[in-house]
Amino acid sequence: MMWNCDWFSITTTTMSDTADRPLTYVHGYSESEATRLGDQADTLAELLHHDTRYPPGARVLEVGCGVGAQTRHLLARSPNASFTCVDRERSSLLSACAGLPTNGGGAGSVAFVQADIFHLPFRQASFDHAFVCFVLEHLARPGDALRTLQRVLRPGSSLTVIEGDHGSTFFHPDSPKARRTIDCLVETQARAGGDANIGRRLFPLLIDAGLRDVQVSPRFVYADGSRARWVDGFTRKTFIAMVKGARESSLRLGLVSEDDWSEGIVDLERAALDDGTFCYTFFKATARVA
């Protein structure tokens, strides 16, 4: 049985708040990027989402669902909840809707809505839970986004926020040039108004946005020669692929020379060999709406 997939094309939402809308979404919308997001979500699903389950009938809002890479895993763990998944990009929502799995007989539903986190077209207290994954890192005012979001959540709602932190990356063999390619991605994202190192500051960010019972749980990724699935699924197909995605912008912004960038990538790939290691930390925060 397929998910009951409703489609609400609410295109009247204007994207006026340019300060919160990076000129370019740093990772782009290419097909290879969609593949990367799928690889990332599959590899990380257990690590990031195993403890996120919503009860039957719960009204869950996912903000910034993109192509639905995390959505699929949310649905799989909560087959009887009622999801509303929001994104600014109509094409991403179309992909998300098309890529939904069967729901194995669950009574849950999914509705996709095109909207901006700062202009959510929902009544006050419409939801019991909110889920925000890899979104705040791209916003210039993530704290304001969290404050705005709370309007559509009933008091006592749960909020789950997941973010990475590129500054948490370290690897063996270490290499200044490899670190430089990562810094290029961080800098590219910063110039677009985002913060690729946001994971480490989720705790004060949520506290400052007025949320209660804030708890942050780091999720450490470690890949070495004995963990082929992580080396391939994370180091290569998620992380290095993401760094590679920032090549054009890094060169255009003059952050690095073409040669240094290429050598840095070679060094990063060196860490994915049998005697290399690679480490990265995600942060998962949970909190309650006052």
Place this chain on the structure above:
Amino acid sequence: MMWNCDWFSITTTTMSDTADRPLTYVHGYSESEATRLGDQADTLAELLHHDTRYPPGARVLEVGCGVGAQTRHLLARSPNASFTCVDRERSSLLSACAGLPTNGGGAGSVAFVQADIFHLPFRQASFDHAFVCFVLEHLARPGDALRTLQRVLRPGSSLTVIEGDHGSTFFHPDSPKARRTIDCLVETQARAGGDANIGRRLFPLLIDAGLRDVQVSPRFVYADGSRARWVDGFTRKTFIAMVKGARESSLRLGLVSEDDWSEGIVDLERAALDDGTFCYTFFKATARVA
């Protein structure tokens, strides 16, 4: 009942292998350092040692026990094993022996032996398990140490190695000067022949030393405003205290100006306030002797 604490003052071992003996043990032997090591071990004991238990009668060799900071926690978890704890420094061994807890009626024993890891005064295959914590980071040839050590272990013995990785450190608010104070410690240790970033390379190091079934388990430390015990026990009393301990050597080596160092410490302490966060990764490796 006290531990049956034997003392073997085998001082005939010569410390001839100067290449493997840093001119100065980077953290020194002061009383404040002994306190720091105690704080560190207590805070981290559960995280690092909860899964290390030796069966009754097992012959366990701890190499580089120092003042016994880890020894106490090892004994508490394996009250019926037979420990032999080795260190180069007689004064550290005296402290270790004096600081032993009661063993709660266990049948275990502890013997302290003054010796160098490269000249262990034991017969071949004398032990069933080896435990090496915060030692390899100080050696110029850690791989050779692991190879030498295997002589005194019976085939099939377990080896447990625990190391930190100062390059894994990140925190909020981020600060280049704070990072610089940490780099000073790393550089000081490197000039003494060690590697403060050794944690990330335990996997290839153990493989290369001929060990089998090598498995590395990262142990992530995260401190924020909701985790007072970690902020105080780890960020302040373990990590910042350790960085502070390298002040004189960092200034003497000209690695940093006095002002920059002081400002860096202020910034590090900023990360221990209620809206700061602090992250560090330890690595615990287990393996079998062929």
